[in-house]
Amino acid sequence: MATQRILDFLADRRPDGPCLVVDLDVVESNFNAFRRALPDSAIYYAVKANPAPEILSLLARLGSNFDCASVAEVEMALAAGATPARISYGNTIKKERDIARASQLGVSLFAVDCVEEVEKIARSAPGARVFCRVLTDGAGAEWPLSRKFGCVPEMAIDVLETAHALGLKATGISFHVGSQQTNTEAWDQALADAGRVFRALSEKGIVLTLVNLGGGFPTRYLKDVPTAEAYGRSIFDALRRHFGNCIPETIIEPGRGMVGDAGVIKAEVVLVSKKSVSDENRWVYLDIGKFGGLAETMDEAIRYPIVTGRDHEEKQPCVLAGPTCDSADVMYEKTPYPLPISLTVGDEILIEGTGAYTTTYASVAFNGFEPLRSYVI
Amino acid sequence: MATQRILDFLADRRPDGPCLVVDLDVVESNFNAFRRALPDSAIYYAVKANPAPEILSLLARLGSNFDCASVAEVEMALAAGATPARISYGNTIKKERDIARASQLGVSLFAVDCVEEVEKIARSAPGARVFCRVLTDGAGAEWPLSRKFGCVPEMAIDVLETAHALGLKATGISFHVGSQQTNTEAWDQALADAGRVFRALSEKGIVLTLVNLGGGFPTRYLKDVPTAEAYGRSIFDALRRHFGNCIPETIIEPGRGMVGDAGVIKAEVVLVSKKSVSDENRWVYLDIGKFGGLAETMDEAIRYPIVTGRDHEEKQPCVLAGPTCDSADVMYEKTPYPLPISLTVGDEILIEGTGAYTTTYASVAFNGFEPLRSYVI
Structure with missing residues (x-):
């Protein structure tokens, strides 16, 4: 659902930080x-x-x-x-x-x-x-x-x-x-x-x-x-x-x-870690979460499609969480989300279908993080 | 927990709209x-x-x-x-x-x-x-x-x-x-x-x-x-x-x-209604809700003390909800909140213990409502 116009915009402008692009x-x-x-x-x-x-x-x-x-x-x-x-x-x-x-x-x-x-x-x-x-x-x-x-x-x-x-x-x-x-x-x-x-x-x-x-x-x-x-x-x-x-x-x-399907959020992987050496699931932390625009992941209600540059590689389920110090800022945990095993810190990902109910749901400045920026093209 | 300084501030300044006052x-x-x-x-x-x-x-x-x-x-x-x-x-x-x-x-x-x-x-x-x-x-x-x-x-x-x-x-x-x-x-x-x-x-x-x-x-x-x-x-x-x-x-x-206990939110009753004539619980709608600063009522986790000008009168449980068009914007429903039966549109109420995790949790502009204003005195 990321249109060519959106992909071109992201490639040309390379905006820093998480942002929504609407076509x-x-x-x-x-x-x-x-x-x-x-x-x-x-x-x-x-x-x-x-x-x-x-x-x-x-x-x-x-x-x-x-x-x-x-x-x-x-x-x-x-x-x-x-x-x-x-x-x-x-x-x-x-x-x-x-x-x-x-x-x-x-x-x-x-x-x-x-x-x-x-x-x-x-x-x-x-x-x-x-x-x-x-x-x-x-x-x-x-x-x-x-x-x-x-x-x-x-x-x-x-x-x-x-x-x-x-x-x-x-x-x-x-x-x-x-x-x-x-x-x-x-x-x-x-x-x-x-x-x-x-x-x-x-x-x-x-x-x-x-x-x-x-x-x-x-x-x-x-x-x-x-x-x-x-x-x-x-x-x-x-x-x-x-x-x-x-x-x-x-x-x-x-x-x-x-x-909804007119918008795509570009986000970045901030950390990939495990809680113990025997942990089955990785935790993947993004620079956007429940308080930065993805409020509708509440109770894991909406499961957005996520596109990475490594989708041709093997995937394993992971817990997906946001960047704030709030322990409730976890998007998918009850049903872990399959993402490429090779996904790593600094990788950019696209969260599709995010044109609706994202920008205005973002918190003013929770944890000091600025609200979701948006580009309408 | 509303100190005299907070009560005096609200009485003198009479701010319009919901706001937090911190002493x-x-x-x-x-x-x-x-x-x-x-x-x-x-x-x-x-x-x-x-x-x-x-x-x-x-x-x-x-x-x-x-x-x-x-x-x-x-x-x-x-x-x-x-x-x-x-x-x-x-x-x-x-x-x-x-x-x-x-x-x-x-x-x-x-x-x-x-x-x-x-x-x-x-x-x-x-x-x-x-x-x-x-x-x-x-x-x-x-x-x-x-x-x-x-x-x-x-x-x-x-x-x-x-x-x-x-x-x-x-x-x-x-x-x-x-x-x-x-x-x-x-x-x-x-x-x-x-x-x-x-x-x-x-x-x-x-x-x-x-x-x-x-x-x-x-x-x-x-x-x-x-x-x-x-x-x-x-x-x-x-x-x-x-x-x-x-x-x-x-x-x-x-x-x-x-x-937490240094702050009090002043809010206003926007509507009191029932869903049917036989409804047991009233619905009380405030001008602040889950997206305007009361995010921690999520899953009814935190139950704030609410003070009204009619607390000496008889109380009955009610469902307490916020002002947005989001049906998830309901604070207390599983455990309805006892409020005075005579509570009515336009009444001001105080939500106590709201000095922490309220202003920055407020959404940027969900439904067009501005974020929670705050006065630190």
């Missing part, structure tokens, strides 16, 4: 794949996945909309050229003063999952459109979501009815099937729930028009994943099944699926 | 407590716990030494007024160019745990003093360390012998009994191991002089912890047991124990 051509190709796969859905890029200005500008130019998690992200999307009408404030947890600020900036689409949040929006962004997030079970996701966001479908009916009563536009339903979701059928149950909420509110005279299908579209790490086309077909079938001839307006919020 | 008087009192408890040990403050310049300057003035994890931390300690002789480069994982840079800055004490690291130091900091870290089992620690650092005592003998052969000064042994270690006997086994290494090398004509007792001294979160005096007595007894009349020079590396 905008891959982002553009991913955007077009989503547009082809789901031609009737509006694409709202999940800014949190990678808010690099170059990525936001490209996507704004291509016609993308933006799913923002905070006022700062709203401001970044606007700075990249998006109009406020193309922005969704998709975080269900917002300070009322942040809602007011987003509303002043022209944003008029907000996520909610409880009556309290609806009341804040009614006060600080009167007349805005709101969609209510419902809980899904996330089965099939490599990084299943907790119950942090959303409410049960029955409660969503109350939430949207309250929104309507308070002068807001009760617009629709959202859900998220879990990050890195590889089961294309996962959207079916959530769409069945959404259909029920639509019908229940319709009986009360409130006509919803929008289903936010969320994200969860995976990027390819070590295993093959279904294509955007496969997701598109499966979602369209589910929409027909649960909404018949009244298929609602839909939006998708790809983040990882848009930028 | 230097508490840091000074902790330093003096360590000095009294272990009068014969040199104190090396673990800079990574909180590298705020004001804290480093105070400690430099009080006569502290500094345990640094990177060249950046070495530079911070120097900037705070420490001489290079008062600095230990305590990370066992170092790039050779960083060793060279530290050596140029005058640092001459380095940690190692394998022959490869010794070879780097011999090349890039010839003649430097090295101590070898040995593995301990960490039983009794609330945050037990992994096997990331250190080697078995038998290997430490080889490592230090190699150092000696390569012209370095084989100086001693270090270990770390685990963070937030509440068993004062935990140092005993590690000191027994250290004694064995001392004797084995002495028979080869290499005289070690230093035992680095590491950190692990706890701060008081919800449970009472032993006093610094109790640790001091227990460690002194173990030293006598394993070194007899030849008690070596010792150093300690308190981080959490030096600054």
Whole structure:
């Protein structure tokens, strides 16, 4: 997944220290794949996945909309050229003063999952459109979501009815099937729930028009994943099944699926050692770890492909760890990672599929190490 | 643990957004407590716990030494007024160019745990003093360390012998009994191991002089912890047991124990909601979470004391979560946290014992949220 452009950049520039390089051509190709796969859905890029200005500008130019998690992200999307009408404030947890600020900036689409949040929006962004997030079970996701966001479908009916009563536009339903979701059928149950909420509110005279299908579209790490086309077909079938001839307006919020495979981290082997002469596994220490951008190796959830210059040589499993003095800064230990036996101090390696959820997860300066640098080319 | 000075600061300044306030008087009192408890040990403050310049300057003035994890931390300690002789480069994982840079800055004490690291130091900091870290089992620690650092005592003998052969000064042994270690006997086994290494090398004509007792001294979160005096007595007894009349020079590396209880985070309740009408637990969302500085709530390892303005009212357990769109950004769920039933949106709360391992753990800008601000008073 390291494109020739990325390899050339690294060869020419030889940046010192760990860094992420993102190839905008891959982002553009991913955007077009989503547009082809789901031609009737509006694409709202999940800014949190990678808010690099170059990525936001490209996507704004291509016609993308933006799913923002905070006022700062709203401001970044606007700075990249998006109009406020193309922005969704998709975080269900917002300070009322942040809602007011987003509303002043022209944003008029907000996520909610409880009556309290609806009341804040009614006060600080009167007349805005709101969609209510419902809980899904996330089965099939490599990084299943907790119950942090959303409410049960029955409660969503109350939430949207309250929104309507308070002068807001009760617009629709959202859900998220879990990050890195590889089961294309996962959207079916959530769409069945959404259909029920639509019908229940319709009986009360409130006509919803929008289903936010969320994200969860995976990027390819070590295993093959279904294509955007496969997701598109499966979602369209589910929409027909649960909404018949009244298929609602839909939006998708790809983040990882848009930028994950567009980025590669270049890192360096700092140390290779054993804990005792009889130790079976080597420990390989890199100059990047859990606190320098690879936070998603938490619980060994995501297993990134790693490319070395010695991959034609024999490999043996090793424990892979980061450079900080934090003993939790270990990426792969429960399932050791096979790397060439000849790998040695000073070797450069490439960690692929790292375009999403790396730069912004990096800690400010833990152990004095600077945050992950990034180059968007 | 919120001192009157911290409460006055918050009342006067009313800072917007989450922030950490550290009271230097508490840091000074902790330093003096360590000095009294272990009068014969040199104190090396673990800079990574909180590298705020004001804290480093105070400690430099009080006569502290500094345990640094990177060249950046070495530079911070120097900037705070420490001489290079008062600095230990305590990370066992170092790039050779960083060793060279530290050596140029005058640092001459380095940690190692394998022959490869010794070879780097011999090349890039010839003649430097090295101590070898040995593995301990960490039983009794609330945050037990992994096997990331250190080697078995038998290997430490080889490592230090190699150092000696390569012209370095084989100086001693270090270990770390685990963070937030509440068993004062935990140092005993590690000191027994250290004694064995001392004797084995002495028979080869290499005289070690230093035992680095590491950190692990706890701060008081919800449970009472032993006093610094109790640790001091227990460690002194173990030293006598394993070194007899030849008690070596010792150093300690308190981080959490030096600054943990000196800091308080002020946060705000952003939302209180339920997932369904029949939900037993409320969800309370704060404007700070796992990615904004409370990384050590990972696996619910550390349970911070939380103070609200309604603590005289009835409490009920709730799930406590952060403000980001990351579903892993939940602090306490497996063991819900009892908070006042009347707690509501906009309430300010204090999270105590947060002076260590918070500011630098904060992510750069995840979800667009700025890193944790800090005020040292």
